[in-house]
Amino acid sequence: MATKEIAGKTIELDADGNLAKLTDWNEAVAKELSKEEGIEQLTDRHWAVINYMRKEFTEKGDAPSIRKLTKESGVDTKELYQLFPKGPAKKAARIAGLPKPKGCI
Amino acid sequence: MKKLVILGAGTAGTMMLNKLHGELDRNEWQITIVDQHETHYYQPGFLFIPFGIYSKKDVIKPKRDFFPSGINVITSEIEKIEPESNRVLLNNNSVISYDYLIIATGAKIAPEQTEGMKDKLWQKSIYDFYTIEGACALANYFKHWEGGKLVINITEMPIKCPVAPLEFAFLADSYFTERGIRDKVDIHFVTPLPGAFTKPKASAILGDFLGKKNINLTTDYNIARVDNDEKKIISWDETEIPFDVLVTIPTNMGDDLIARSGMGDELNFVPTDKHTLRSEKYENIFVIGDATNLPSSKAGSVAHFEADILFENFLSAIEGQPLQAKFDGHANCFIESGFGKGILIDFNYDTEPLPGKYPLPGIGPFSLLEETKMNHYGKVMFRWMYWNFLLKGVELPIESNMSMAGKRF
Ligand SMILES: Cc1cc2nc3c(=O)[nH]c(=O)nc-3n(C[C@H](O)[C@H](O)[C@H](O)COP(=O)(O)OP(=O)(O)OC[C@H]3O[C@@H](n4cnc5c(N)ncnc54)[C@H](O)[C@@H]3O)c2cc1C
Numbered sequence: 001m002a003t004k005e006i007a008g009k010t011i012e013l014d015a016d017g018n019l020a021k022l023t024d025w026n027e028a029v030a031k032e033l034s035k036e037e038g039i040e041q042l043t044d045r046h047w048a049v050i051n052y053m054r055k056e057f058t059e060k061g062d063a064p065s066i067r068k069l070t071k072e073s074g075v076d077t078k079e080l081y082q083l084f085p086k087g088p089a090k091k092a093a094r095i096a097g098l099p100k101p102k103g104c105i
Numbered sequence: 106m107k108k109l110v111i112l113g114a115g116t117a118g119t120m121m122l123n124k125l126h127g128e129l130d131r132n133e134w135q136i137t138i139v140d141q142h143e144t145h146y147y148q149p150g151f152l153f154i155p156f157g158i159y160s161k162k163d164v165i166k167p168k169r170d171f172f173p174s175g176i177n178v179i180t181s182e183i184e185k186i187e188p189e190s191n192r193v194l195l196n197n198n199s200v201i202s203y204d205y206l207i208i209a210t211g212a213k214i215a216p217e218q219t220e221g222m223k224d225k226l227w228q229k230s231i232y233d234f235y236t237i238e239g240a241c242a243l244a245n246y247f248k249h250w251e252g253g254k255l256v257i258n259i260t261e262m263p264i265k266c267p268v269a270p271l272e273f274a275f276l277a278d279s280y281f282t283e284r285g286i287r288d289k290v291d292i293h294f295v296t297p298l299p300g301a302f303t304k305p306k307a308s309a310i311l312g313d314f315l316g317k318k319n320i321n322l323t324t325d326y327n328i329a330r331v332d333n334d335e336k337k338i339i340s341w342d343e344t345e346i347p348f349d350v351l352v353t354i355p356t357n358m359g360d361d362l363i364a365r366s367g368m369g370d371e372l373n374f375v376p377t378d379k380h381t382l383r384s385e386k387y388e389n390i391f392v393i394g395d396a397t398n399l400p401s402s403k404a405g406s407v408a409h410f411e412a413d414i415l416f417e418n419f420l421s422a423i424e425g426q427p428l429q430a431k432f433d434g435h436a437n438c439f440i441e442s443g444f445g446k447g448i449l450i451d452f453n454y455d456t457e458p459l460p461g462k463y464p465l466p467g468i469g470p471f472s473l474l475e476e477t478k479m480n481h482y483g484k485v486m487f488r489w490m491y492w493n494f495l496l497k498g499v500e501l502p503i504e505s506n507m508s509m510a511g512k513r514f
Contacts, residue, residue, distance in 0.1 A: 065371065065372075066261075067261075067371045067372065068370070068371045071371055077329070077341060078329070078341060080341075081327070081329075081341035081342050082342075085342055086325055086342065087299075087325060
């Protein structure tokens with residue numbers, strides 16, 4: 001398994017480049033991952049999405065789809081794409097320290 | 106008498122009906138099946154209608170041809186399920202109660218989910234081929250079309266038969282070539298996925314086919330709305346793609362009845378145990394086919410493999426035994442690639458499509474992830490097998506769980 005230095009810690013990554021362990025995550029790690037995803041500054045709105053995703057994942061065992069996200073996190077689709085351009089579900093999951101959403105087949 | 110009620114008499118419901126009818130003691134069980142329609146549609150055939158290969162009569166048969174005698178058939182729309190009181194309310198105001206319920210109400214397109222989709226260009230310059238109406242309307246349009254920009258767009262995943270849009274692109278290439286106007290038709294395949302298909306190996310190989318066939322590919326594209334005046338689709342990050350004719354695969358959702366019953370997720374799919382096929386919430390409810398939220402493909406072949414598993418688990422459940430049969434997500438799809446050829450893929454939850462031979466290792470006759478004439482015959486034969494074996498619940502000589510034999514990895 002690949003490892004990487006993130007925010008001063010050696011962290012294990014899965015095949016998709018997402019964190020292998022939920023417990024390795026903290027805010028500093030999130031900030032560094034977001035830079036890799038091309039997001040310079042995490043705002044309150046970003047955090048609303050990230051925190052919602054982590055909560056969903058802990059409760060349900062899977063990252064939410066975009067539909068579920070926009071229905072329940074208080075951030076609509078348009079804004080979601082502004083916050084996490086291109087692939088919001090994938091990007092937000094990675095920054096939140098979660099595996100890539102299984103959703104699509 | 107114990108009561109089994111099956112909701113939906115499409116591919117999966119009809120298969121389960123025939124399998125269980127042959128097994129359950131008629132003195133102990135009363136079986137009821139409910140569907141709103143009297144006609145069975147062979148949906149995989151819809152793909153061929155726009156290109157004049159099949160017409161409507163090639164894809165329909167009366168549902169009653171596939172019902173065994175001695176069961177209760179109700180033709181009515183289902184209003185809702187009341188899982189707490191084990192009953193189902195029908196649109197004709199009658200109520201049916203059950204001891205066990207099998208939900209097989211499928212998935213359907215929901216174009217109204219996208220702004221501007223079902224607007225003034227609907228069925229004028231914007232078509233779907235996931236319904237019989239859409240497929241037939243598109244056939245009429247293509248007959249007289251003289252070329253321009255053809256955009257094929259998947260709105261969002263999951264969709265039924267995730268390879269069907271690619272097949273549509275391949276067949277369009279073949280069809281317009283044969284009509285001698287291929288040089289006037291610009292085919293553009295626009296998908297929310299990161300590649301031509303979801304799984305990496307198949308995606309790379311299928312992506313190559315698109316290139317070879319001169320079909321443009323745009324990936325990671327998430328449509329937000331359709332501009333009917335300027336004839337273009339616009340993504341959430343404001344990327345515009347113009348079209349002369351848009352073939353859309355709209356959002357696919359479970360039936361509204363699932364929402365009315367409070368039993369679905371955000372797309373009206375029913376949360377289902379991905380191995381046992383039992384409802385995650387109710388012990389006496391099973392779910393099969395496109396109606397489930399399983400992370401497998403929504404396809405008739407998948408429903409067929411699920412049916413073998415559900416059959417075993419249903420018999421265990423009514424005897425009070427633990428459910429031992431486990432579904433592995435097995436899917437098997439013939440991909441029509443145009444010019445009388447086809448490609449075959451075989452995969453499950455954990456293993457992506459790989460090259461090799463199928464179903465007999467080293468022999469075939471089908472070749473996985475390669476374009477051959479034999480694979481095309483497989484697809485053609487599938488319709489015959491569907492009507493004559495699959496729906497009737499007759500065993501096919503194919504394992505329900507996936508096999509690694511004959512694959513290269
Ligand atoms: C264009 C296209 C191409 C395809 N190609 C392939 C292919 O090549 N290979 C393959 O394996 N699969 C293919 N499929 C997918 C395949 O057709 C489906 O996966 C399969 O039919 C699913 O079966 P099902 O029983 O779950 O749903 P369905 O067969 O759709 O049946 C659902 C039934 O429930 C009934 N119903 C729903 N709601 C209600 C209600 N409220 N009241 C009463 N009745 C209701 C409907 O009338 C319907 O009869 C394709 C699908 C499409 C659209």
